[in-house]
Amino acid sequence: MPTMTMVEAIRDAHAVAMERDDRVVVFGEDVGFFGGVFRCTQGLQERFGDHRCFDAPINESAIVGAAIGMAAYGLRPCVEIQFADYMYPAYDQIVSEAARLRHRSAGDFSAPIVVRMPTGGGIFGGQTHSQSPEALFTHVAGLTTVVPSNPYDAKGLLISAIEDDDPVVFLEPKRVYNGPFDGHHDRPIVPWTNHPLGEVPDGHYTVPLGKARIHRAGADLTVLTYGTLVHVAQAAAEEQGLDVEIIDLRTLVPLDVDAIVESVSKTGRCVVLHEATRTSGFGAELSATVQERCFFHLEAPIVRVCGWDTPYPHALEWSYFPGPDRVGRAMQEVMEA
Amino acid sequence: MLGAVGNSSDAHAPSSGLSLRIPQPARGHQPADQVRYVSKAGEMKKPDLDEKVERVALMRKQMVRVLDDDGRAVGEWVPDLSFDDKLTGLRDMMTVRAFDARMLRAHRQGKISFYMQALGEEAIACSQKRALRPGDMHFPTYRQQGLLIAGGYPIVQMMNQILSNEHDPLKGRQLPVLYSAKSHGFFSISGNLATQFPQAVGWAMASAMRGDTAIASAWIGEGSSAENDFHAALVMASTYQAPVILNIVNNHWAISTPEDFARGASATFADRGYGFSIPAIRVDGNDYLAAYAASQWAEQRARSNLGPTLLEWITLRRGAHSTSDDPSVYRPDHESEQFPLGDPIDRLKQHLVVDGDWDDERHAALEQEIAAEIDAALAEADSHGSVKSGVVPSASTMFDDVYAELPRHLREQRDQVGE
Numbered sequence: 001m002p003t004m005t006m007v008e009a010i011r012d013a014h015a016v017a018m019e020r021d022d023r024v025v026v027f028g029e030d031v032g033f034f035g036g037v038f039r040c041t042q043g044l045q046e047r048f049g050d051h052r053c054f055d056a057p058i059n060e061s062a063i064v065g066a067a068i069g070m071a072a073y074g075l076r077p078c079v080e081i082q083f084a085d086y087m088y089p090a091y092d093q094i095v096s097e098a099a100r101l102r103h104r105s106a107g108d109f110s111a112p113i114v115v116r117m118p119t120g121g122g123i124f125g126g127q128t129h130s131q132s133p134e135a136l137f138t139h140v141a142g143l144t145t146v147v148p149s150n151p152y153d154a155k156g157l158l159i160s161a162i163e164d165d166d167p168v169v170f171l172e173p174k175r176v177y178n179g180p181f182d183g184h185h186d187r188p189i190v191p192w193t194n195h196p197l198g199e200v201p202d203g204h205y206t207v208p209l210g211k212a213r214i215h216r217a218g219a220d221l222t223v224l225t226y227g228t229l230v231h232v233a234q235a236a237a238e239e240q241g242l243d244v245e246i247i248d249l250r251t252l253v254p255l256d257v258d259a260i261v262e263s264v265s266k267t268g269r270c271v272v273l274h275e276a277t278r279t280s281g282f283g284a285e286l287s288a289t290v291q292e293r294c295f296f297h298l299e300a301p302i303v304r305v306c307g308w309d310t311p312y313p314h315a316l317e318w319s320y321f322p323g324p325d326r327v328g329r330a331m332q333e334v335m336e337a
Numbered sequence: 338m339l340g341a342v343g344n345s346s347d348a349h350a351p352s353s354g355l356s357l358r359i360p361q362p363a364r365g366h367q368p369a370d371q372v373r374y375v376s377k378a379g380e381m382k383k384p385d386l387d388e389k390v391e392r393v394a395l396m397r398k399q400m401v402r403v404l405d406d407d408g409r410a411v412g413e414w415v416p417d418l419s420f421d422d423k424l425t426g427l428r429d430m431m432t433v434r435a436f437d438a439r440m441l442r443a444h445r446q447g448k449i450s451f452y453m454q455a456l457g458e459e460a461i462a463c464s465q466k467r468a469l470r471p472g473d474m475h476f477p478t479y480r481q482q483g484l485l486i487a488g489g490y491p492i493v494q495m496m497n498q499i500l501s502n503e504h505d506p507l508k509g510r511q512l513p514v515l516y517s518a519k520s521h522g523f524f525s526i527s528g529n530l531a532t533q534f535p536q537a538v539g540w541a542m543a544s545a546m547r548g549d550t551a552i553a554s555a556w557i558g559e560g561s562s563a564e565n566d567f568h569a570a571l572v573m574a575s576t577y578q579a580p581v582i583l584n585i586v587n588n589h590w591a592i593s594t595p596e597d598f599a600r601g602a603s604a605t606f607a608d609r610g611y612g613f614s615i616p617a618i619r620v621d622g623n624d625y626l627a628a629y630a631a632s633q634w635a636e637q638r639a640r641s642n643l644g645p646t647l648l649e650w651i652t653l654r655r656g657a658h659s660t661s662d663d664p665s666v667y668r669p670d671h672e673s674e675q676f677p678l679g680d681p682i683d684r685l686k687q688h689l690v691v692d693g694d695w696d697d698e699r700h701a702a703l704e705q706e707i708a709a710e711i712d713a714a715l716a717e718a719d720s721h722g723s724v725k726s727g728v729v730p731s732a733s734t735m736f737d738d739v740y741a742e743l744p745r746h747l748r749e750q751r752d753q754v755g756e
Contacts, residue, residue, distance in 0.1 A: 025546065051546050057576055062535045062569035069476075069539025069553070072524065075546070077539075089565065096529045097536070103738045105517035105525035106507045110741070142739050165741035210744065254744035 003198040005191070007177045009151035010040045010116075013158035014078065016204050018048050021076060024162055026053045028063055028080030028116075037082055038118060038177055060090035067113045068098050078162055081117040084171060085131045090115070098167040099142035114161045114168045119147070120228050120275050121321055122175030122185065126314035132227075132276035132307070137169045138253045138285065144168045144209055145252040149176065149230040150197040153250055156207030164209060173227035181228055183235030183324040212256035214263070218245035221269035221334055224260060224286050226250065229273050229322065236327035244331065252282055260286070261293050268299040269334040273327060278306035300337030303330045360597030371589065372651055372677055373605060374398040374619070378405035379412025383630075384616070386638045393616040397608060400619045400651060403626040408687035416630040420693045426467065426625050427685050429487040430459040431704060434682060435711045436486065437656075440499060443715065444660045449499050450724055451513045455480045457655030457673070458588055460625040460681035463487040465554065465584070468632035469522075472551045476524045476537035479514050480586065480654075481556055488521045492711065496718035501729055504721045508730045508737070531557055531564035534583070538573040541581035541639070552639040554582040559606055559649075560591020563599040571647075575613035578644035582635040583615070585647065586622065588654035593667040610647035622652035623678040625685045651678060 004012065018024045026041055032055040035042025044053040056063045060081055067077035081087045087094070098111040121130035137145045144166055148154035154172070161168035175181050180195045192198030215230050220243040223233040230248045237244035245263050249256065264270050270290050272283040283304045290302055305322045312320055374397075381399040384392065403410050418426075437454035444452045455462070462483030466475075475484050485495060497504040499513035507517060517525035524540075527533060537555030544551045557567060562585050574581050585606045589596050600606060610617025616638070620631040628650070635646035653676045657664045689695035722728020736743060736751040743751070 057572045059569045059572055061566055062538075062573045065532060065535025065566060065569065066539030066542060066573055069536035069541070070543040070546075072536065073474075073540045073543035073547075075543045092529060093532060093535070093566075097527060097532050101525060102741070104507065104511055104515075104527075105519075106510065107738045108506070108517045108519045109525050144740075254740075254746060257745065 001199040001201055003192055004151045004200040005178045005198070006148070006151045006154045006172070007038055007040055009155040009200045010158055010172065011042060011044070012200065013155040013162070014041060014044055015047065017078070017159055017162040018044065018052060020204060023074065024052070024076045024078060025070065026078050026080075027056050029056055029058050029082050031055060031080050036080055038174065040116070040172075041080065060086055061093050064090040064093040064098065064113070064115060067115075068093060068101065068111045071111045071113050072101070072109050076112055076162060078114040078116065081115060083125075083129050084117040084119040084133050085128045087115070087117055087133065091136070094137070094167070094169065095140045095143070099140050102166070103142060110165060111167050112165050114158070114170055116158075116170045116172060118174040118177070119171040120173045120175055121312050121317050122181070122228060124314060124317060125312075127311040130312035130317065132171070132274065134171055134252055134276060135280060135282045138282055142167070143253065145171070146209060146250065147171045147173065147227040147252065148250065149173065149215070149227050149248050150180070151192055151200050152197060153207050153213070153248075155200055156205050157209065157250060159204065160206040160209050163206070168209070171227070175228040176231065181231040183232040185318045185321070185323075207250070210251045210254040210256060212250055212259035213248045214259070215246040215248040216244060218243040219267060220244055221271060221331060222247060222263040222267045223271045223273055223327075224249065224290075225273040226252065227275070229275055232322065232324055232327055233273055236324040236331060239324055240328045240331050242331055242335065255285075255289070257289060257293065260289060264290050264294040265297040268297050270294075270298070270302045271327065271330045271334055272302060272304045273306070273322065275307050275322060277309045278304060279309050281306055300334040303334050305330045360595060371675075374400060375677055376400040376402050378402040379414075381412070381414065383413035383634070386634065386641060387643050388616070390611060390614050390616050393618065394611045396618060397605065397611075400621055401627045401631050402621040402624055403630060404624045404684050404688055408684065408691040410626055410688060410692070414627055414630040416626055416633060418626070418629065420689070422467075423625070423685065423689060424695070426463060426629070427682065427689060428703065428707070429463040429467070429483065430625070430682050430685065432486050432707050432711070433459045433463065433483045435704075435707045436482065436492065436495070439711045439715055440496075441660070448719065448723055448725055449513055450501075451660055452499065453479050453514050453659045454656045455482055457680065458586060458622060458650075458652040459483055460628045460685070461584075461586060461622045461650045461652060464625050464628035465582075465632040468629050469552070469554060469636050471522065473554065474522050474524060474537070474540050474551065475554045475556065476533040476540070477526055477556045478533070478558055478561070478586070479526055480558070482514065482516075484523055485516060485518060485521060488523070490518055490521045490523070492714040493718050496715055497721060500718055500721070500723035502718065502721040502723050503728060503730055504718070505730065508734050509724065510735070530561040531566035533557075534566050534570035535573055538570050538579050538581050541579040542573075542577055545580055550640065552580040552582070552636065554584060556584045556586065558591060559585055559587035559589070559596050560594060560599045562606060562609075571609070571613045571615065574645040575615055578642075580639035580642070581645045582632070582639060583610075583645055583647040584650060586650045586652065588652050590654045590658070590664075590668070592658045592662060593664075605649060607647060607649040615645050615647050617647035617649065619649045619651060621678055622650035623681040623684060625681055626688070653678070
């Protein structure tokens, strides 16, 4: 089976989707000729022509707004916002328009678009190239929010997202674009080619939206997480020598509640982990879900490990980032409670 | 020197501090220069479809006008319309007006929660709907009910939407007048302003990408053209030369805010097209024949792969912004009477009298016929209940159409509503 980086897997997903369905079009800033600043769309214009993959003006609202219009016509647009931090000008189009179009028109129109955006820190991008805005989308009715953690999932989830009949926000953790992350910033990136999760099948396959994955089975405690932080949880579990079950949520809305309930009911202990700021973050939703559904199985209070409630600081990003040390302390805390 | 704020005569005073120009509503003053650069009927030349934008720009101090003060059609913009076509236009406009009047009365009777009328600007949407083709898609605002009425959309259905009753095609989810009718080329109206403008450009781009012949038409009020999305749409339309008509309906009022605030220091809203190399013309929006001709010109340009056209429609919002508005607080007295472009229905009626077989008696008969149709439609719609009478779609329907398929969390919440 071929091995790929997440960038290559995303590129491959585009190609597979465009090959199968000529309604799929791809555009955004630098997406066409250059292939995107992270190269996720490299070669698509050459292969499919400049009417299927093209550059757009630097105007995020225009990109998403035009995609909605194209979708209303009957196309399947997949657009790239260069960094998640730049999506704010498009926020109104995503949350007030794409998310609600089917509902407000009672099914008369719909907006099956995919809005891809690189998310999270770990590349010294400072406060304007590092944010994780997933909670701003999960709070909005009508959106599906996806965060892959590895190349196999990224390809399968992106194909599912493009084929889905509703708008999907697809957040790509840039820290794992080019290789898995062992949780420590001072060590080199391990290429996905040497990592079992880097195996990506050729051709068409899907990973269903709304289904979580057990990244690591265990009996001591459950970590609920997604994206880059799946790998941090892995590092912390190994360093702590605990039998940790790591649930990679993959899709935040709709959430795989069954997978969460099954795991936490079994382990009785739960750490909620994400990179986004803590207050009103998606971890609050996860904690409340566990409290509502697993309270009588819990043997310790739920602990949240998140980014601090500050902007993402350039020089201090590894103090901001919830690394294996902080996660390890949280694991010990729930074990000792 | 804050005392200078808003007083234009002080704007050039010797500098003891900077000052701002803050435009003031005309209330309390002579209604000032309300319409810039009013041309004589027939004066403006009709450019070729592929005329260079610079040459079209030279017409910026003019306005497309066809009907003169006597009701005669003059000049190069006279559209090729038969008497019956014009009578159809008259009927469309009169139906919109009667519909609006009846709905306003229904609001006062407590039958509906909210309404917005198009009083005084009926010609614009009615004429453009007739100038475009079935299959084209309009991305309207809340004052283009003429697109639906001239397009033959069932009047009862419009009223069901306004009443939010059990037959409301939008299942009670939208404010009254925020219609959606894909089958009639009418995109779902958003309450968030200007968002539809880039969407229309995207729809037009998609049509071109698929080698289709359908075009899109974007609608916006002059006030909302201050929104970022208006400018975003112009960038997109200009960049890709999308087959789209970009309509700015300048009815001079954004609720209480005069057009000056959105226009900035530009001479006109049409001027904005030139910066994007988009041919832009100003049109007498109360002249049905000029409105039809200008729409047709823009439509032919789009259909011939000559790209976008911007049309600034000069008209006046004669009524309130909505049933929640009180224009007496901010509007000049006698504004409607002093508006130099008159009333669109009166002017087309006068033209038909001058031009053909039409008179006051026939006009009054048509008026009565339309009023009876509207009354009958309301009686039928009202029999299905309303948000006021509490006969509305069942609560469980609100969970439909959030997603194509009902996800688990909404299924659970729907079950809780039933408890």
